[in-house]
Amino acid sequence: MHAPYQIQGLSTLAIAQQFGLPLYVYDADRIIRQIDTFRSSFTGVNLKIKYAAKSLTNLSILKLMRMQGVDVDVVSVNEARLALMAGYSPQQIMYTPSGNAWPEIQEAISLGLRLNVDSLPLLEQIGQTYGAAVPVCLRINPSVADGGNFKIQTGHANSKFGIPNDYRDQVAAIVARYDLSVIGLHIHTGSDFKDAGTFLKGASVLFDMAADYPNLQFIDFGSGFKVAYREGDIVTDLTDLGARVSAAFQAFCQRYGRDLELWFEPGKYLVSESGHLLAQVNVVKQHPTRRFVQVDTGLNHLIRPMMYDAWHDIVNISNPEGEPTLYDVVGYICETDTFATDRMLPEVRTGDVVSFENAGAYGFSMASTYNLRERPAEVLIYAGQAHLIRQRDTFADLTRGMVDVFSDEFNRKTEEIDVLS
Known part of the structure; x- marks a missing residue:
């Protein structure tokens, strides 16, 4: 058996459970x-x-x-x-x-x-x-x-x-x-x-x-x-x-x-090798020629694979002993959003947690809110303890700064439409 995937002796699965996913973790x-x-x-x-x-x-x-x-x-x-x-x-x-x-x-x-x-x-x-x-x-x-x-x-x-x-x-x-x-x-x-x-x-x-x-x-x-x-x-x-x-x-x-x-x-x-982006598997999807692992993150959180063709090792931390299987690992963004093509991983199941390695540099710092998605939380493992160093975005964070210029007119127009319908 492989040893549990750990950072400074802390289980990454436990860290994921404590802080939620997706999540950036730094050592x-x-x-x-x-x-x-x-x-x-x-x-x-x-x-x-x-x-x-x-x-x-x-x-x-x-x-x-x-x-x-x-x-x-x-x-x-x-x-x-x-x-x-x-x-x-x-x-x-x-x-x-x-x-x-x-x-x-x-x-x-x-x-x-x-x-x-x-x-x-x-x-x-x-x-x-x-x-x-x-x-x-x-x-x-x-x-x-x-x-x-x-x-x-x-x-x-x-x-x-x-x-x-x-x-x-x-x-x-x-x-x-x-x-x-x-x-x-x-x-x-x-x-x-x-x-x-x-x-x-x-x-x-x-x-x-x-x-x-x-x-x-x-x-x-x-x-x-x-x-x-x-x-x-x-x-x-x-x-x-x-x-x-x-x-x-x-x-x-x-x-x-x-x-x-x-x-x-x-x-x-x-900082590159200190960083791990943890994500949950939403769907394992079979096509006639491909088998896709769809995760709850995307180029909005880690753009390097799409922008630079960068390679990031991917670890199935939930099922490290699974049967090696060939996958395309893709994100949830409404865009071509590929992390890896023809990647051999231990069998991936819906609900598994995977880790994108070498994610410390130009990961979160280049993250966006594309598709109106929240940016992940960030956690630093220091002296054997997990510390939250950035809160996860909320919907209020995503809409902060938006200005509604149509409030009165919108209400009047929709009332007229409701009457006509």
């Missing part, structure tokens, strides 16, 4: 282990980890990161507000806009966040408005293409992200024109690259550009570390990457003339 121990592994992979450098909040944006998750000495990277002012609620100081928050509206950027500046500038027009506007009063980091596009799904590659030449390295002279001219204070250089090549070579290609771009800016405080290499989604997956060799990047960074600092901080912004790497 704090796994997050802490990932942080420790990441930190120990880099030696001889002044390392700063900036958690990419967009991957899993929850107050308790941010507080957990803060307790582990991890800072935060945000892409919106609302993410920054949540980080401030979690106890971060503004200087611990890196704000990286991507075409964000100017009033939002001004708000970020007023909050005292560190600003990562990703375009020449924004750099010009910062210079015209603030001059040297607002220190900036420059997000550079290194024209390096690597990684998984093209949708998550951000460092290639055709990407919208960052200032192309080809514009190095224009950047330097704007900085000189307004006497801007450049304190950091940044790249982010995207997700799922597998070896240190890709990282070092981007790093060489920043190391070379650093000669233009004598007052740098840090170099930010973003993230993109690949995690395993299924057995046998190739993952980023963090030990090798850490050793090679640390050595390259030490050599750079020696050439630069002083030690700088080395920043990374992992999101998926820290």
Whole structure:
């Protein structure tokens, strides 16, 4: 017999019964282990980890990161507000806009966040408005293409992200024109690259550009570390990457003339494998050519399989010893809503509970209320106890903000219709 499916010794079936389904469950121990592994992979450098909040944006998750000495990277002012609620100081928050509206950027500046500038027009506007009063980091596009799904590659030449390295002279001219204070250089090549070579290609771009800016405080290499989604997956060799990047960074600092901080912004790497989306099986449906497992969740709760063709292992936690059977696992959304095709699972029965693995990153944070469905609750397993960290949406949550402009006219019209009928 397989051991009962557990997280920190707690039965997932019991957790499902306690909090209801569908349900996101996160293992704090796994997050802490990932942080420790990441930190120990880099030696001889002044390392700063900036958690990419967009991957899993929850107050308790941010507080957990803060307790582990991890800072935060945000892409919106609302993410920054949540980080401030979690106890971060503004200087611990890196704000990286991507075409964000100017009033939002001004708000970020007023909050005292560190600003990562990703375009020449924004750099010009910062210079015209603030001059040297607002220190900036420059997000550079290194024209390096690597990684998984093209949708998550951000460092290639055709990407919208960052200032192309080809514009190095224009950047330097704007900085000189307004006497801007450049304190950091940044790249982010995207997700799922597998070896240190890709990282070092981007790093060489920043190391070379650093000669233009004598007052740098840090170099930010973003993230993109690949995690395993299924057995046998190739993952980023963090030990090798850490050793090679640390050595390259030490050599750079020696050439630069002083030690700088080395920043990374992992999101998926820290939280992906901690997460499980638990769902109940509503229907097992036989077609002439397919056998469907229909669950009480869908792309509204976990969009990655439909958006990125992402693979998530699926575990039948109710019947782990069942006869292996081939299924298509689909959601309840009125749309093509497929989690898995031709997936071999222990026999699935109506009422079984299944778990979608590796659901910690870009699961709940990309969830929607499509089909007017409630978003799930979120639970964090910490120190062997299950803690509710987000309540399940209610119908009142779904309708909050709707404004009825037809109340009086609607009543009059329906009264007239009732009379006529």
